[in-house]
Structures are given as C-alpha cells and as structure tokens.
Amino acid sequence: MKERIKETDQGIQGELDVQYFDRMQRHLRDKGLIATDEIVRSGIAGGLALELGPGPGYLGLEWLRKTDGSRLRAVEISRNMIVVAQKNAREYGLASRVEYTLGRVEEIPFGDEVFDAVFSNGSLHEWSEPQRAFHEIYRVLKPGGRWYVSDLKRDMNRVVVWFMKISVRPVEMRPGLQTSIDAAYTRRELEGILAGTPLKSGQVSENPFGLSIRGTK
Template identity: 50%
Template sequence: MTKPRVPETDSGIQGVDIVAMYDQMQRTLRDKGWMETGDLLKSGITGGHALEIGYGPGYLGLEWLSRCPQGHLTGLDISPDMQALAGRNALEYGCLDRADYRLGRGDKLPFADGSFDAVFTNGSLHEWTHPVETFNEIWRVLKPGGRYFISDLRRDINFLIYAFLWLGTQPAAIRPGLKTSVGAAYTAVELRDMIKNSCLVGGWIKANPFGLSISGVK
C-alpha cells in the first residue's frame, strides 16, 4: 500500500554546504549518464528558447544546451545559492552566453504570455505548493505549438528500485533528502487528477520504474 503523501519544503535547497552536496550528487548522475536529457530530447524539445523551472545546479539544462547548439535557456529557481552555482557551472560548460538564471516561483512566472518555445523541469514537481497553478503558468508562457516536459520521482516506487537509488545517492549525507523527496512525490493517479483541472489536461503521462513524466504540445 502506498503511503500518504508528506509535502516537502517549498523554499528550495538553501545553504552553501547543502548546495555543494547536491551539486556533487547531480554531477555524479551526469557523469553516469543518468540525467533525463535523452527523455527531454525525445519529447521534441530540441531547440529554440526554453524555460527550465527549478534548475538547481543547472546540469539538465546545460546538457540540453550542449546537444542543441542553437538553443537558449532561461532558468527559474527560488534558491539564490543555486542561482550562483548554476552560473558557475554554465561558465564551466562554456554556455554562459546562452543561459540566463533568474529567481522566481513557478506558480507566478515573471514572463509574458507566449514567451517560450519550450518549458521543462525535472525533480521539482514534488516541491511545488501550487502545482495546478504552475501547470497553468507553463501553458500561459508557451508559444502556440510549444512543448513541455515535466518529470519527477514517484511515491509508489518499487522497494528494490528505491534501494538502488538510495545506495547510488552520493554523498551519503544527502540520502535523507531522497527519502523526503520520494515521500512528497505523486503517483500517476494523483498526477492525472491534477492535470484534469489544469490547462495541461491533454498531456501524456508516462511512468517508468523510477518516476513519472508528463509531456505535450500547446
């Protein structure tokens, strides 16, 4: 039986030490080829001006930029520490001229209607206080024909898969964060119920052993 959802923080990842550990974890995932870049590209987001919500250290967006030479990225996150870190990582990638990292909330996107060719996010849905409002904001800032891709963990994850993730999460000091993130994540049924009440009602929900994603076209 799936445990009830326990909401996680909506203030993002803050503090120099925690941010450094999270950066190390994400860098390890990147080096092992475990980022969601392939799924992002398969969703049809292969260029143009994209918005990334909850960019964290920035690796997903930077990997996307490295595969899309004509792409440009605007990132939005609520953590000033992550903003500074993502900027340093963009410099390391040589993408600073194509990546613009800003502070803000997904449920109140500070952009005009139809500003982006694509919107994507990974691993932040379970932190959103107002997910339906954020879905609607994603739809609002997309251009007609624009694509979106939202992925995250799933709360009903198989125990063996969870154990694999737990052991693979490095440094070990950040493992408690995995536990709370899984506990705050949604099931496919819950996600389907939420999008029924949003502008993303036509989105395609896909489940895999590790998590869930929703993608679609405006």
C-alpha cells in the same frame, strides 16, 4: 500507499546543502543518469526554452550542449543554487546562452507566449501549487510549444528505492532522497492535478523510478 508528506516549497537554500546537491547532480550527470536525452526525444530540440527548478543547472546545460542554436532561461527559488548554476554555466562555456532568474513556478516572471518549450526534472514534488504552476506553463508557452515535466513517484518499488539510496553520492544526500520520494505524486494523483489545468491533454508515462508528462500547447 502512505500519504504524501510535503518536503519543502522553498527549495534547497543552505550553502552546504547546495554543495552536496551539486555534487550529487554532477555524479548523476557523469553516470548519464539525467533526463536530457529524454527531453530531446520529446521534441524539445531547439529554440528558446524555459527550465523550472534547474538546481545546479546540469540538465539544462547538457540540453544546450546537445542542441544547436538553442537558448535557455531558468527560474530557480534558491539564490545560492543560482550562484552554483552560473558557475557551472561558465565551466561549460555556455554562460552567454543561459540566464538564471530568482522566482517561483507559481508566478513565472516572464510574459505570455514567450517560450518555444518548457521543461523540468525533479522539482514537481516541491511545487506548492502544482495546478497553478501548470497554468503558468501554459501561459508562457507559444502556441504549438512543447512541454516536459518529470519527477520521482511515491509508489516506487522498495527494491528500486534501496538501489537508488545505495547509489546516491554523496551519502549526505540519502535522507533527502527519501523525503523527496515521500513528497512525490502517484500517477493517479498527477492525472488528477492535470485534469484541472489547460494541459490536461498531456501524456503521462511511468517507469520504475518515476513519472513524466509531455504535451504540446
């Protein structure tokens, strides 16, 4: 197992890179390969939710589309990504139910016990201080609120990595996939991070592609 190599804690900032990432995420959405259904199955099926690291917004927008009476706030570190997410929200016809805010997961810009749920997919490996971010998730959740975080894992089987790379569209995103895998955590590392937070009782699950954690405050 090679050592973890930090990718970035600034998100995807350049306009061209944001466009490539938007195209990749749209392709995954069209293939049914984003984690919306898993989030709903975890019990996050309505109310006011917070998404961390929404990127171009497809995960949260699909969640809004599949849930009734739900509303979404999202914290994103890239201003250019927020512009794209807002455009996508308008295309979905959901702009009135979602709000994107510039910020960091280590300092979530909302008050205590505001949200019924918090979820994130694919951004954990970019969090500069993951323990602090998990403390923040706990802080903004209402008592009884649910949370779900998923990401890639670094100890992925090489055949799985190869399959993912040849499936990535556009091809310009393939190098970024490898750097994201190199920056991801193993299950043991993630359990160690959680152990120092109020969310230490979260249930960690593993599949061939990555890790997920879910729990209730």
